[in-house]
Amino acid sequence: MTTTHLSRREFLKASAAATAGLTLGFYLPASFARTADPGTTSGSVAPPSFAPNAFVRIGIDDSVTVIAKHVEMGQGTYTGLATLVAEELDADWSKVKVEGAPANAKLYNNLSWGETQGTGGSSAIANSYEQLRKAGAAARAMLVAAAAHEWKMAPEAITVERGVVMHGARKLSFGQLAEKAAALPVPTEIKLKDPKDFRYIGKQISRKDSKAKCNGSARYTIDMKLPGMLTAVVAHPRGLAAR
Amino acid sequence: MISLNVNGKTYTLDVPPDMPVLWAIRDGIGLTGTKYGCGIAQCGACTVHIDGNAVRSCSMPVSAAAGKCVTTIENIGATRVGKATQSAWERLDVMQCGYCQSGQIMSAAALLSGNPKPTDADIDAAMSGNICRCATYVRIRAAIHEAAKALA
Numbered sequence: 001m002t003t004t005h006l007s008r009r010e011f012l013k014a015s016a017a018a019t020a021g022l023t024l025g026f027y028l029p030a031s032f033a034r035t036a037d038p039g040t041t042s043g044s045v046a047p048p049s050f051a052p053n054a055f056v057r058i059g060i061d062d063s064v065t066v067i068a069k070h071v072e073m074g075q076g077t078y079t080g081l082a083t084l085v086a087e088e089l090d091a092d093w094s095k096v097k098v099e100g101a102p103a104n105a106k107l108y109n110n111l112s113w114g115e116t117q118g119t120g121g122s123s124a125i126a127n128s129y130e131q132l133r134k135a136g137a138a139a140r141a142m143l144v145a146a147a148a149h150e151w152k153m154a155p156e157a158i159t160v161e162r163g164v165v166m167h168g169a170r171k172l173s174f175g176q177l178a179e180k181a182a183a184l185p186v187p188t189e190i191k192l193k194d195p196k197d198f199r200y201i202g203k204q205i206s207r208k209d210s211k212a213k214c215n216g217s218a219r220y221t222i223d224m225k226l227p228g229m230l231t232a233v234v235a236h237p238r239g240l241a242a243r
Numbered sequence: 244m245i246s247l248n249v250n251g252k253t254y255t256l257d258v259p260p261d262m263p264v265l266w267a268i269r270d271g272i273g274l275t276g277t278k279y280g281c282g283i284a285q286c287g288a289c290t291v292h293i294d295g296n297a298v299r300s301c302s303m304p305v306s307a308a309a310g311k312c313v314t315t316i317e318n319i320g321a322t323r324v325g326k327a328t329q330s331a332w333e334r335l336d337v338m339q340c341g342y343c344q345s346g347q348i349m350s351a352a353a354l355l356s357g358n359p360k361p362t363d364a365d366i367d368a369a370m371s372g373n374i375c376r377c378a379t380y381v382r383i384r385a386a387i388h389e390a391a392k393a394l395a
Contacts, residue, residue, distance in 0.1 A: 074339030074377050075339070076339070209338075210333045210337075210338060213341030214332045214337075214338065216277070217317075220278070
């Protein structure tokens with residue numbers, strides 16, 4: 001093993017630079033694009049999707065991907081944050097997936113902490129509560145507007161249930177509307193649900209991180225391998241006052 | 244060179260014979276579902292099955308596992324008991340951070356293979372070597388009962 005002398009300050013500076021290097025531009029206002037997976041640097045091409053804001057992406061396969069700005073450490077924040085989006089979107093919970101947000105303190109900051117991307121102090125749901133509900137509601141409004149356009153009617157009479165936009169016998173899934181919705185302007189005025197109509201918030205629903213943690217596919221820091229990555233371990237002394 | 248059978252596949256690994264099975268699995272083969280916790284067989288996070296028995300892979304040299312069948316969390320679902328255990332875990336949302344749960348599930352599956360209807364005392368005895376920092380013990384016990392019921 002080789003020993004490198006690196007002060008704590010230098011280490012932090014180098015780490016910060018490495019983090020900045022991973023930043024991905026991802027905010028796509030009402031776009032319908034082939035987006036790279038924001039959780040990776042691989043640049044792999046994901047299927048086309050409707051991404052009305054930085055927090056939700058709807059795929060033509062009906063999948064709803066919530067971008068979680070807080071870190072899942074077992075406290076259930078991936079599930080909690082996805083609940084907020086799914087509630088206002090009237091999404092089908094079984095179609096909701098969660099992806100960790102990339103490093104971007106402007107888009108994914110903790111609203112209680114200023115321009116800082118961070119998780120802690122039981123602040124995740126409190127600071128995200130309105131922000132993510134609005135993100136879901138905006139996406140829903142755009143999907144409804146797309147359906148209204150398709151059916152040549154006013155959007156008010158259109159309802160949404162578990163990922164399906166409907167009026168009478170007419171139905172279109174989120175995936176079927178994604179492309180049309182992406183071409184519409186993001187609404188500036190967003191109406192949120194009356195809490196008495198909540199179907200996910202405050203209810204017991206299945207966790208989004210269970211499966212991967214039951215079959216060994218969940219990846220922790222210790223499981224990450226990056227090209228050229230080195231492993232550093234503390235060289236423990238053999239005894240007290242050892243040299 | 245050491246030949247190791249993991250999850251039904253034989254791997255030839257260029258690792259020192261005293262390397263713990265855990266690192267042969269994780270670094271040699273690349274199966275990272277098995278976790279490193281304490282490194283001294285005190286926490287159970289690294290539990291795998293060797294010829295069906297729950298073993299702490301951090302403390303067994305790879306040379307001792309040669310010629311035996313190693314099963315890890317990635318493939319325990321291929322057995323009826325393993326599948327039922329994982330399903331019960333998922334249904335009850337047992338895990339929180341999940342870091343210890345690969346080991347918990349492996350120990351639970353080994354218990355259920357030998358004792359299809361364990362009592363609370365049986366569970367406590369069999370699972371005492373698997374520590375959970377999130378303290379999910381009550382749900383672990385419930386999930387083992389649930390899996391036993393599904394297997395009955």
